[in-house]
Amino acid sequence: MKIDIVTLFPDFFSSPLETSILARAVERQLLAFAIHDPRDCAIDKHRTVDDEPYGGGGGMVLKPEPVYRLWRERGLDQGHCIYLTADGQPLDQALAVELSLKERLVLLCGHYKGLDERVRTGLIDREVSVGDYVLTGGEPAALVLIDAVMRLIPGVLGNFSSALDDSFQEAVLDCPWYTRPATFEGASVPEILLSGDHANVARWRRRQALRRTFERRPDLLEQSELDEEEKALIADWHKQGP
Numbered sequence: 001m002k003i004d005i006v007t008l009f010p011d012f013f014s015s016p017l018e019t020s021i022l023a024r025a026v027e028r029q030l031l032a033f034a035i036h037d038p039r040d041c042a043i044d045k046h047r048t049v050d051d052e053p054y055g056g057g058g059g060m061v062l063k064p065e066p067v068y069r070l071w072r073e074r075g076l077d078q079g080h081c082i083y084l085t086a087d088g089q090p091l092d093q094a095l096a097v098e099l100s101l102k103e104r105l106v107l108l109c110g111h112y113k114g115l116d117e118r119v120r121t122g123l124i125d126r127e128v129s130v131g132d133y134v135l136t137g138g139e140p141a142a143l144v145l146i147d148a149v150m151r152l153i154p155g156v157l158g159n160f161s162s163a164l165d166d167s168f169q170e171a172v173l174d175c176p177w178y179t180r181p182a183t184f185e186g187a188s189v190p191e192i193l194l195s196g197d198h199a200n201v202a203r204w205r206r207r208q209a210l211r212r213t214f215e216r217r218p219d220l221l222e223q224s225e226l227d228e229e230e231k232a233l234i235a236d237w238h239k240q241g242p
Contacts, residue, residue, distance in 0.1 A: 001102065001153060002032045004076055005142055006067070007109040008049065010035045012139045022146070025156045036076070038062070041069035050112050059113030067108070067119045079104035081125045083115065084138030084145070088127030091145060093171075095128070099145070100152035107145065109138030171223040173216060175208040210234065 005013060016022065017033050025031040039047040043065050050060040071077055080102045089095065099105060108115070108124065120127070130141040150156050178189040192204045210230060213220050214237050221234065 001030070001100075001150075002034070002079070002104045003146060004034045004036060004074075004079055004104070004106040005109065006036045006038060006070065006076070006107065007137075007139055007142070008038060008111050009109075009137070009139060010037050013143070016143055021156060022150065025150060025153070028155065030153055030155050031150055036070055036074060038066040038070050041066045041073060043069070053113060057113070061113050062111065062115045062119070064116040064118045064122075067115075067123065071123055076106045077123070079106035081106040081108065081123055082145070083108045083110065083120060083124045083127045084130070084141040085110055085114075085127050086129050086132070086134050088129040091128050091130050091148065093148075096145075096148040097152055100149045105149070107138075107142045109142050111137040170225070171220050172209045172213045173220070175205040175212065206230075207233070211237070 007013070013033075013035060017026070022031065026033065038049045042048055048063070049066050050062050053059070053061045080099070082099075082105060084107060108119075128141075128145060130144045135141060178193060182189050182194065190204070192200055195201070210221075210224075210226075210233065213224075214234060226234070
């Protein structure tokens with residue numbers, strides 16, 4: 001997969017993209033990144049990319065000319081173009097899975113007051129939000145999206161099944177996980193995890209995942225595919241109360 005990042009602050013991405021799993025994915029040619037600065041396509045000698053909004057109001061708005069010129073000169077219209085914005089579609093696991101199947105993503109990081117609406121309607125395929133809060137720019141949101149998507153690309157993680165077991169992969173939160181030592185400061189690993197009975201371990205993990213989801217994100221259970229036994233189990237938890 002190739003990911004193009006359009007940002008006024010290219011240095012923001014230097015360390016994250018050259019560290020840990022992302023760096024290894026690039027070395028293995030599973031991922032490729034390209035950073036584009038709209039200032040490179042500004043139409044004046046001062047490299048101006050923003051201006052005051054028509055109609056008044058505080059803040060500055062990113063101008064359409066540099067962005068359109070950048071898109072055309074660098075072929076960014078060949079990718080699936082995403083604008084990171086607080087009023088976009090919420091990023092969830094289902095969307096991350098969908099985006100992981102794309103061959104090329106183009107991430108436009110907004111800044112200042114926002115982006116000229118003609119860019120949003122003329123160049124953008126999808127608008128994505130990482131939460132109901134406002135950031136100073138789209139760069140942190142772009143990193144969140146990249147991380148959520150890249151770990152679903154086969155070969156990026158050392159063990160792909162690890163990604164398949166994550167929270168939200170099946171609209172439930174993840175179960176508790178343990179490692180050595182078996183006892184630490186008086187707290188022991190559940191005996192079933194030491195039993196070697198893989199079927200019972202799988203059932204225990206599923207039940208723990210459902211319980212954690214019931215306690216922390218009950219709204220997700222409405223989206224989950226539950227069998228009759230699991231529905232009865234959750235009904236019992238409702239009867240027991242908090």
